[in-house]
């Protein structure tokens with residue numbers, strides 16, 4: 203019986219666009235692990251796996267992954283690994299998996315800024331292709347309230363450093379993160395942030411409070427109210443209103459979204475705003491993805 207040469211420490215997450223990638227776990231957990239809404243790595247203590255262990259997995263993969271095109275380095279913030287570890291891992295991928303055309307990973311603002319443009323450029327030269335970064339909001343108050351551990355300015359600087367290094371930048375933000383009270387402030391500031399940081403790709407996901415998180419407890423105890431479905435769509439519209447300067451693909455088609463949108467901006471902006479306005483005014487459930495079909 204075939205058995206994988208990779209020993210994953212579950213759970214393992216990856217962006218939707220890495221669905222067909224070979225996942226290698228360079229780090230375990232998240233180096234920050236304090237955001238109030240996130241339960242992804244709650245039970246994992248962050249560590250960088252030993253380079254020899256990772257390299258031997260890469261070497262073992264060469265026997266069956268002959269035509270693998272993409273590799274995703276997990277877990278939550280693989281960019282937190284020391285520069286030398288990242289370089290050796292990327293060199294190992296080049297050596298043992300020569301068909302790989304792009305390597306991607308999650309990186310948060312702390313890790314991006316620690317490596318700086320020089321470090322990121324060195325990683326690009328060894329095959330890193332894309333950084334997935336989730337600033338989640340462009341609103342200072344929201345970032346503070348969810349304990350993101352980074353300011354808007356630092357996150358903006360991190361974005362600029364990724365693109366200055368020549369790496370692709372894919373950015374994720376979260377609808378609903380400021381509750382109903384901060385809804386419009388969060389949405390508009392985030393739209394402006396996306397336009398200013400100019401990532402290659404941007405995606406807006408709808409936040410679903412996860413049991414066991416502080417965010418979920420705050421909702422359960424009525425200290426925080428999540429916008430309803432129409433309120434979340436209104437946030438998307440406010441966000442788009444602020445994105446007249448944004449150029450490139452903007453996705454709101456994650457499984458969490460009630461109204462999947464896949465846009466190329468600025469071309470599709472007016473049409474999308476018009477459609478959102480109609481759907482919000484009509485309030486017809488038939489316009490939305492049913493709750494059971496949202497792949498959460």
Ligand code: SF4
Nearest residue numbers: 232235236237240278
């Ligand atoms: S949202 Fe990202 S940075 Fe925050 S705890 Fe989760 S994985 Fe870590």
